[in-house]
Amino acid sequence: MEHGEQSMLASGLVLLAAALVFVLLFRKLGLGATLGYLVAGAVVGPQMLGLAGDGEDMIGFAELGIVLLLFIVGLELEPKRLWRMKEAIFGLGLAQVALCGAALVAVIWLAAAYPLTAAIALGLPLGLSSTAQVLPMLQSAGRLRTPFGERAFAILLFQDLSIIPLITIVAALGAQGAETGPPGWLLAVESVVAIAVLILAGRYLLRPLFRLIGRLGEREMFVVAGLFTVVAAAAIMEALGLSAALGAFVAGVMLASTPYRHELEADIEPFRSILLGLFFLSIGMMLDLAAIARQPLFVVAMALALVTAKTAIITAIGLVLKMRWRSALALGLLLSQGGEFAFVLFTQARTGGVIDADTASLFGAIVTLSMATTPFLMMVTAPLRRAGADERTREGPSADGARALVIGFGRFGQTVAQMLLLGGIRVSLIDRQVDQIDVAEEFGHRVFFGDGLRMDLLRQAGADEAALICFCIDGDQLQPDFLASVKEAFPDAAIMVRAFDRRTLIRLAPVEMAHVEREVREGSIAMGRAALDCVGLGGEQIDQLVQTFRENDAARLAAQIDAGDLHAGNERTLRVTAPE
Structure with missing residues (x-):
């Protein structure tokens, strides 16, 4: 037991050290944190240095990072705003999943000579993009709540919804899955029921719970209750064979319009960041370098075909929707990679006998390689997209x-x-x-x-x-x-x-x-007035204090202008000092 604990601590130390080095390095190079985590995992994983155990041992725990990410995104989307996005979700999202999936099935079937059933089981999952990679990129760029960000998010959300029918399709392709898996219509009914249960629980259980915690003033209980909400919602969906991330997202949406949204977001964010980094470390550790070494040209060619096909199709969809071509291209590049749910669907296909273990490992490497290309593509094309944005003909x-x-x-x-x-x-x-x-x-x-x-x-x-x-x-x-x-x-x-x-x-x-x-003066004065009112000062006294402040500030500014020195008139400034 003690040896196991030491091994776990040693592995954790190695992973954290590798993450620090590579993420800082890749951030410095402008390549993003995601690629840094992937490379760090590959370097310390069993395929190279073998310093941190097996990525499969931690991937289940690390997937909580995706769950927490979708919960935080849900907190930022009130039901009214989500309803307003319904056309983008079910129009743009459906078009992307259907067209990209069909194109990649055709590429695999025709170019790689796989049987049609195997091509379907491999191509449809490749049509999905990486929520765990794209959403943090949008958040860090401050574009998640822009029209561009909403379109990208609508596609990602529909991809999460499409996990249910895709699992059904992949299970139906295999003899085992066809015999034991529940029918598709039953999964659909279970999904609707599960979402309805989460909505009711959010309204009648979660909101009163957070209201009680707020009254008690126990701040650490917000952390416990927030994590409980996320894990419970994800567990309900996972128990039904559905997307755990989708359950967390619904729970977040149900709490988006409550007064506790910002508190929850602040409490959950550190866990989300750590676990999401651990997820990408795990993906890097599971990268099958031997499979790449056996067929390097095939892996590179298929990753290139995947990125190219998805970029072209998503860009074309954007143009049909009358997006400007550079915005459409940016959307295509941003969503051009394979996603984390492909690993889930490949496992389902392998379990059902549709593909063998070597094929699953090979295409897992292709997905990982495609994820590694996204930061490079966004960095390389940034000057083109920025220059184009500035040079576009405008009125x-x-x-x-x-x-x-x-x-x-x-x-x-x-x-x-x-x-x-x-x-x-x-x-x-x-x-x-x-x-x-x-x-x-x-x-x-x-x-x-x-x-x-x-x-x-x-x-x-x-x-x-x-x-x-x-x-x-x-x-x-x-x-x-x-x-x-x-x-x-x-x-x-x-x-x-x-x-x-x-x-x-x-x-x-x-x-x-x-x-x-x-730019901030009048807003700060208004807040100062409100603060004085909250501590019990009368209206006339507040007016006099505000007037005194304005006079002192004006006199100090006049002295500074006359002297050309920022320190002039400093005697008019009140200071916070240590008690005597």
Whole structure:
């Protein structure tokens, strides 16, 4: 027992050390954490150094990472938003699974000379992509809640739903599966019943449970209850032979509209990150290098065919749906790999006698190799996709009689534009971020493409006729010389500026402007007022304190501008010091 515990600790030490080295290295090279985990697992696994045992021993536990990932994604999708995505899920998702699966079945049957039953059992699973790889990539890029991210997620979610019929198809292809497996219609009924049970449990059991924990103030119980929710939902689905990840996703959706969503997400996220990394380590450890060595050309050719076919088909689907070709290509590349559920379906096919163990191992290596290509493909094509996004032909600004120009249509510019529109002011919107323009168009806004820091573009947009020019761009991009030129070129227009911080105000002070607003100042003052109210101060006292703060802040800023020194007027600042 003691020796076993030492072995487990030694294996854990080796895995963590390998993960640290390779993930940091691959992150530094811009190749992503997923590939780092895969390579780390392959290096320390039984096929190479043999320092950390067998990947199959930990894969079942590591699959909890996928389950937790889908739970967190579910927490971010309220039922109303999920319902709004139904057409993308069952339209785009169905098209991707059906077309990619059929194409890969044909490739395997015709090019590799496998029997038709084996080609079906191998090709259909290859049509699925890696949820565990794609969703973290979308999250880290901040694109999960964008239209592009929603399309990718819709496909991945339908792939999870398709596990049920795919298991039925693969089981039916084998003599054992055909005799012992439940009929497809029964699996479908069980799925509907299981989802209904999870929905009812979420409404009538989970919400009261979290409400009770919140009242008791036992924070660690949120962790326990959150993990219990995920594992219980996954176990119910798995007991019925369904997707455990789908059960966790449904549980997350049921809790998405509760006040406990953010608390749960924060508590579960560390477990998700660790277990998802362990999952990819396990996949790397199970990579059959001997199978690749026996047929290297076949493995590479099939991985290339897999990635190429899926990229081409998904890109074509995107174009049919009127996505811009570079966005469609990005979607195709992002979903071009094989997925973790292929290993489950290959095992099912091997158990049913449809394929042998060597074939399952060979195609497992193909899936792993395809997963390793995704970070490379996204990195290599990034300049093309970025350059294309900036160089795409867009409707440029033109003088259309607008009284106000709003430069920058992010969160700040959107608020300014909305208030002007409420006042009946005709507004012209300009932004140079193509993705931001695409999002705005999704909500019916007309935003012109262009660099609002170019004088010729401002003149083209009608600045000569405008009464107001609002620079709402983020960061610290504005320079006093440029603003002085704008003021001189368009003397009838009031110039308003979103300033990044106090340093920006000091630098831009020599330029005469109608208004300058520090981007977080008023929001922080509003929160300060609310905080004073919460601790019991009266309304008149709060008003006086806010006025005192504003006067001190204005006097300090004036002193800083006069001195050109950020430390001037520092005596007006209250400080938190150690108690005497």
